[in-house]
Amino acid sequence: MDLDALAGCLASSACLVTQTTSGLIIGMLLFLVAVGLTLIFGVLKVVNFSHGAFYMFGAYFAMTAYQLTGSFALAMLAGAAGTAILGLIFERVFMSRVYGADVLMQLLVCYAFVLIFDDVVRIIWGPEFKSMGMPSAFQVMPLFIAGGVVPPYYLLLIGVALLAAVVLGIGLSRSRIGKVIRAAAHNPGMVSALGINTGLIYGGVFALGGMLAGLAGALAAPVRSLTPGMGFSVLIESFIVTVIGGMGSILGALIGALLLGLIRSFGSLGFPLFTEGLMYLFMVIVLVSKPTGLFGREAA
Amino acid sequence: MTRTRTPGISRRSTLALMGAGAITFAAPWVARAQAKTIKIGMPTILSGRVAQLGTSSRNAVMLEVEKVNAAGGLAGRHIEMVIRDSKGQPQEAARVARELVNTDGCELLLDGEASSGSFAVHEVARDLGVLCVHTCSEASSLTADPKQHIPNAFRCVRQGIHDSIVGGSYAASIAKAKRLKKWATCSPDYAYGRDTTGEFTLYLKRFAPDVEIVSESWPKLFQPDYTEVVTKILQAKPQALYSCLWGGDLTSYIDQANIYAMFSQMEVFAVNMADYTALTVVKNLPKGIHSGNRYIKTFPATPENAAWGDAYKAKYNEYPTNWSWQNATAVMFLSEAAKKANSADGKKIAEVLKGLTIRCPFGADGTVTMRGDDHTLVGYAIGWGTTIPQEPYVPEVKAGDWKTIFELEAEWKKSKGYT
Numbered sequence: 001m002d003l004d005a006l007a008g009c010l011a012s013s014a015c016l017v018t019q020t021t022s023g024l025i026i027g028m029l030l031f032l033v034a035v036g037l038t039l040i041f042g043v044l045k046v047v048n049f050s051h052g053a054f055y056m057f058g059a060y061f062a063m064t065a066y067q068l069t070g071s072f073a074l075a076m077l078a079g080a081a082g083t084a085i086l087g088l089i090f091e092r093v094f095m096s097r098v099y100g101a102d103v104l105m106q107l108l109v110c111y112a113f114v115l116i117f118d119d120v121v122r123i124i125w126g127p128e129f130k131s132m133g134m135p136s137a138f139q140v141m142p143l144f145i146a147g148g149v150v151p152p153y154y155l156l157l158i159g160v161a162l163l164a165a166v167v168l169g170i171g172l173s174r175s176r177i178g179k180v181i182r183a184a185a186h187n188p189g190m191v192s193a194l195g196i197n198t199g200l201i202y203g204g205v206f207a208l209g210g211m212l213a214g215l216a217g218a219l220a221a222p223v224r225s226l227t228p229g230m231g232f233s234v235l236i237e238s239f240i241v242t243v244i245g246g247m248g249s250i251l252g253a254l255i256g257a258l259l260l261g262l263i264r265s266f267g268s269l270g271f272p273l274f275t276e277g278l279m280y281l282f283m284v285i286v287l288v289s290k291p292t293g294l295f296g297r298e299a300a
Numbered sequence: 301m302t303r304t305r306t307p308g309i310s311r312r313s314t315l316a317l318m319g320a321g322a323i324t325f326a327a328p329w330v331a332r333a334q335a336k337t338i339k340i341g342m343p344t345i346l347s348g349r350v351a352q353l354g355t356s357s358r359n360a361v362m363l364e365v366e367k368v369n370a371a372g373g374l375a376g377r378h379i380e381m382v383i384r385d386s387k388g389q390p391q392e393a394a395r396v397a398r399e400l401v402n403t404d405g406c407e408l409l410l411d412g413e414a415s416s417g418s419f420a421v422h423e424v425a426r427d428l429g430v431l432c433v434h435t436c437s438e439a440s441s442l443t444a445d446p447k448q449h450i451p452n453a454f455r456c457v458r459q460g461i462h463d464s465i466v467g468g469s470y471a472a473s474i475a476k477a478k479r480l481k482k483w484a485t486c487s488p489d490y491a492y493g494r495d496t497t498g499e500f501t502l503y504l505k506r507f508a509p510d511v512e513i514v515s516e517s518w519p520k521l522f523q524p525d526y527t528e529v530v531t532k533i534l535q536a537k538p539q540a541l542y543s544c545l546w547g548g549d550l551t552s553y554i555d556q557a558n559i560y561a562m563f564s565q566m567e568v569f570a571v572n573m574a575d576y577t578a579l580t581v582v583k584n585l586p587k588g589i590h591s592g593n594r595y596i597k598t599f600p601a602t603p604e605n606a607a608w609g610d611a612y613k614a615k616y617n618e619y620p621t622n623w624s625w626q627n628a629t630a631v632m633f634l635s636e637a638a639k640k641a642n643s644a645d646g647k648k649i650a651e652v653l654k655g656l657t658i659r660c661p662f663g664a665d666g667t668v669t670m671r672g673d674d675h676t677l678v679g680y681a682i683g684w685g686t687t688i689p690q691e692p693y694v695p696e697v698k699a700g701d702w703k704t705i706f707e708l709e710a711e712w713k714k715s716k717g718y719t
Contacts, residue, residue, distance in 0.1 A: 005535075015535050022531040029525075128352040129548030131555060133583025142561055149534060151559035223555045224524050225548035225581070229348075233524050268528040269535070272517065275528070 006270030017148025019265045025154045027261025028161035032216035033234050034241035035168065035253040036209030042248030043185040043205045046095065047103070049110035051213055051238065052231025053117035054083045058214025059221040059230065060125055063132040066221075072135040076160075079218025080211045087210025091203050099202075114232070121228040132221040157219050164212060165254055172250065181205060185248075240279055244286050246296025255294060338377040338644045340365075340634075341400025343393045343421060344412030344436075346385035350547065352577060353623045357412040357436060358383050359616050360624035364631035375638040382406055386417055393417035397424040397432075406430075408646055410630055412623070415439040415492060419448075426450045431646030433634065435627045438463070439492065440499075443676040444718050452650050454675040456630040458622070460496050462682060463571060463592050465708045466700030468503025470684040471569050474590065475508045475540065480567055482514045484538035486529055486553070488545055489518035496544045496571070503708070504542075514538050522549060526556045538566055546572035551582045558584055573687055574694045576619035585689040592684050594622035599697040600681040604661035625662045629677070632658055633670060664702060678702070 009015035037051045058079035065071075065078035094113070098106050138153040172178035184191045184201045192198045217231075224230070241260055245252025260279055267275040286294060342361065345354035365379045373379055382404050386393035393413045400406040401424075409432040411421040418437030425432035432453045434442060440461040442448055474480065485501065487493035505511050515536035517529045530553075533541060541562075545553050550572055557563065563586035572578065575594035579585065593599050597609025597619070608628070612620045620628075634649065636658045641648040655672035657679075662668065668679045682705075685697035713719045 009535060018531045018534065019528075022527045025527050026525055127347070127355070128577070129551065129581060131551050131581045131583055134555065134559060138559065139584060142559065149531070149560055153559055220524075223552070223559065225552040225555075227548050230524065233522065265528045265531070268517070268532045272532075276520065 009269050014147025017146045021150045023262035023265035027258040028158050029216050031257035033213045034238040036212040037238050038242045038253045040209040050113040052235030054210040054213035055217040055234050056231035058083045058217025059226050062218035062221045076218045080215040083214025084207040084211035088203050088207040091206035118228045130226040134222045240283050246293030249295035252295030336378050337380050339380045339406040340408045341406030342383045342410040342412050343386045343396040345388040348388050356621040357623045357627045360628040364628045368635045375644040377644045390417045390420040394420035394424050397421045401428050401430050412436050425453045431650050433630045435630045436623050443674045456677045457626045464499030465503050465705050466682050467500050469507050471504050472507030480539040482538045484515035484533045484541045486517040486543045488521045526553045530557045530560050540567040542569045544571050550578050575622050577621050579693045589687045595620050595625045598692040608661045
């Protein structure tokens with residue numbers, strides 16, 4: 001425990017800016033993965049244990065597109081679009097068959113695909129770790145804001161994630177499709193009775209969830225090494241985020257991810273040997289005080 | 301009542317004669333099969349996050365075994381390698397090792413496991429009495445601790461304590477020249493990371509006593525994001541950073557630290573940087589990272605080493621790793637010991653291996669020695685240098701002095717109660 005370092009940081013604007021942006025960066029990437037997870041759970045009532053694989057595929061698709069075209073924008077597009085298509089196929093061909101099944105069966109199917117997807121990546125891209133490399137446009141000196149250090153690439157990352165959060169929030173609450181999705185989440189039988197193809201909605205939601213995880217993977221690719229199985233560690237933290245924020249709540253995922261990011265960022269200063277533990281401790285505190293998570297709703 | 305025997309050969313005699321005939325005709329074939337082939341078992345990591353190292357170990361062994369077989373085999377016996385995946389799990393490594401000996405009939409073991417698995421395989425070797433050469437574990441205690449000592453196990457690997465002595469000495473000389481007093485460390489949070497960092501700082505402070513460690517970070521192994529670690533180190537404003545992160549963790553860390561311009565703010569000492577697995581993967585390798593040599597074909601700067609690196613690359617279309625040269629050296633030792641013993645018998649080879657010096661492309665002076673008293677490799681090329689972003693990646697390596705290494709290693713062993 002190094003409370004002096006933590007207190008010193010809180011008293012310094014430079015440290016405060018650096019650590020806060022560091023927390024936002026960690027949080028925003030987590031949000032993109034966790035929001036897909038929570039969206040799928042909210043509508044399909046399935047805990048998609050294979051969600052981390054979409055993060056992994058997003059990173060590999062982006063790296064491949066970047067190597068082929070040299071375009072960062074196309075790399076991001078490939079990461080997001082590729083995983084959306086993969087998500088749609090995965091849902092229609094496999095997941096749709098276990099919707100009514102026991103939770104254990106759903107978990108088993110998802111876990112099987114975690115292993116299959118890892119092996120697919122190993123076969124296509126090889127078992128060794130890869131690096132996409134930072135696009136030259138972002139190989140610049142970091143910005144100094146109030147004495148704090150902020151890399152420009154991370155500003156882009158935070159911006160893209162925020163944009164995704166806003167579009168998703170407005171889209172789900174204001175647009176017709178959003179309303180149909182929410183209705184399907186609430187009462188799929190009634191939505192189906194109104195002549196709406198619920199299968200299409202489910203496939204679309206799964207594709208959207210996969211796309212968000214894939215986008216997170218694509219954004220992370222320039223700064224993280226790519227290995228088969230890389231989605232697993234992200235998945236664990238995403239589960240913590242969804243539990244803290246409340247399963248099925250998009251706002252909860254955003255707040256949960258940001259809180260977790262800040263806990264990691266400032267916790268590494270004050271509690272360097274207990275940073276991981278702090279996350280779980282926080283989750284326990286939230287669950288004890290509000291078992292449905294910060295923004296979760298009681299089951300009807 | 302008396303039994304009368306029918307004339308001629310009885311049924312029992314016929315069966316006995318047929319059996320004897322079969323044995324007579326088959327025995328030379330069986331004996332030839334035993335004489336001509338010797339199976340060597342090898343548990344190593346062929347799947348999971350460090351599969352690349354296990355694969356490179358297998359490649360190096362096969363490269364050398366082909367040469368030995370072409371030259372007549374191990375004391376005249378053709379080597380057949382039986383290589384199995386342990387998935388990097390110690391219990392699986394032990395199970396595989398036992399199976400290789402008991403079921404597959406392997407007469408020797410090459411243990412291509414990381415430290416955790418090596419200790420498990422070591423116990424199997426202790427139990428079965430089979431000759432075992434560890435080829436990947438750098439944990440010093442595996443051979444330094446007398447409790448671990450068994451007559452049939454050897455370690456053909458660089459050692460953490462050797463690297464720390466050379467690294468500490470090299471870093472101290474830079475620290476004195478550039479007046480680097482405030483240091484930070486960032487290493488993976490498991491036995492290797494903790495031990496190696498502790499030993500490095502021990503010798504850094506010994507050679508440069510005014511050095512102060514102002515920040516320590518212990519990210520967990522295979523952590524995907526190091527942002528909070530990078531910013532924490534930046535807050536401490538050290539003049540130098542030491543890290544023993546490795547593989548994908550090291551490349552992630554470099555990519556993430558790069559965009560904070562960390563490498564322009566402090567001197568960085570990363571012991572595991574100068575390995576082709578990391579050097580060729582990092583797209584924006586900063587200039588001037590100090591690193592220990594792992595495997596590079598330009599150190600030792602001899603035609604033999606360069607030729608070996610090129611031959612490996614020509615065969616496998618990638619450069620060797622640190623685990624590659626160690627495994628290759630193990631096969632060279634076995635071959636030479638079998639020649640001297642004029643036998644492929646494990647016990648006879650073990651007797652000859654003690655104190656054996658062989659010519660080797662990876663030796664500091666062209667030779668390496670299997671030290672007799674603790675059954676470990678010494679005399680290999682060891683040094684530190686600074687990186688550049690293109691080949692040869694580490695153009696100049698300052699070689700470590702083995703005389704100093706031996707002196708300090710002896711002190712270290714005494715301080716640990718090993719002698």
